[in-house]
Amino acid sequence: MSTGNGNPATAIVVGVTPRQPDAVLLEAVSFAKAFDCRLVLAHVDASRFVVVENADGTVTSLPFDADLHDFDPEPADPEMEATAHRLLDDAGVPWELTQLAGDPARALGRLAESVSARAVVVGTRERGLRKGILEFFNGSVAAALAHRQARPVIVVPLAPTAGDDPLWDAAPGEPR
Template sequence: MTDASPQIGRRPYRPVIVGVIPGQSPRVVQEAASYARLHDAPLLVTHVDITRFVSYEDPDGYVHTAPINLDAVPSEALAAQMRDEVTRSLAGVDVPWTLELLVGDPAMALKDVAEKTDARLIVVGTRKRGIGESIREFFTGSVGARLAHRQPRPILVVPLGEPARDDEDLWPGA
């Protein structure tokens, strides 16, 4: 395991990138690790904090951020939580990985880091089903779909939970 750090200088070259959120199924990270092993590539685990935005960037590349909500979870606590979740998800998996915290729009942040690292693949999970998630997806769109239309790398979308039945309404009440 590589020490998790949001420092730009420590980004791996040609990684498999996986986007994660707190409490997400470990399956997403495990699938990404499988592809990283298959390609003999490092795994770059990324979390995009949508509660923060880039306020400015120094000439040396250091990014200063500010919270949208002043009551938001501090970045240090979020980094520790994400590091612990990824460590548990990858227990017994022999693949080098790094954690990087990004801010802003998830699709655009993942696209940017993929371009900067010349990523081999981007892995994301599906959203949970439900009316709240359906409304959110209606307004913001699917991260996987937005990535597929805005950059040239392959995208792997890992289903979370049980798949819907063929006759099940995916967006009830919408």
Template sequence: MAEVGGAPSARPVIVGVVPGQPAHVVQEAAAFASRFESPLVCAYVNPARYPVEESADGSVESASIDPDFADDREAVFDEALAESLRAALVDTAVPWRSLALAGDVAGALAHLGDTLDAAMIVVGAHDHAFGGSLREFFNRSVGAQLAHRQGRPVVVIPARRMDSQRGSGTAS
């Protein structure tokens, strides 16, 4: 199904999205939305901006933290990211829309969840290949921060999709 506008009637599933994110993260979120007969809200949070005004549908107007490096294109949802979402969701019947948010990523997603009374928030996990200790992972993990900040269900999708056809447990 295509992108939809306006306020959804059912409790949506929110998925945090970022450029370069594996498509299966959004596809898994769409599968949850389908099971709940809910719309999907794909939210990108720009930490270099802060919210100025918020609408009832969860959308925000934002401003750059550093006005010397302000770029108005950062205030809207990135078209390349929107195109990757369209490609990832082309075979789904789930209605979806995208939102550009601002501020602390976990805080903005939690606030959006409260604003929309979301059924759940879905995020992708960091790839272990980027290094770092377990402590660093939990300090930077949006999923862990969300789990500690609010009572809504949080689903963390692994960065690497497991090969379910062979059942071998190897990453694809």
């Protein structure tokens, strides 16, 4: 899964999600090239918890639902893997895709530590009242990363707002 001439001892970790805008990976590529690093793409399944954490940053996990006895690691989302190949195979940067489990900020931070990452790249959530409420209650992955680990966090804006636009969309008739 890798191409390019990056230094394998140094990485840029990038959080990826299904159907994520290409901008996150494209920005991560630019940072990987600037720092002569490989890219470690990580998808975190928050519906599973870590049972064993391996030295290479991979994990053995189980689903939170006790009725599901799935000891096999989740395979990478085929669409996410296809997007990675489309955007990264000719980018001149070595890369790999890994599956993690648990709290996204903690999982990305542990992975960054295990691969001696220069930085962690994540995208913002898309705008919208529901997305804003989810982020308020679940917390921002970028903010949690910035407070819980020692590496720089690069946040890629996915739907920036104009300076006078509200941060959350209000329903018609609601105050902004």
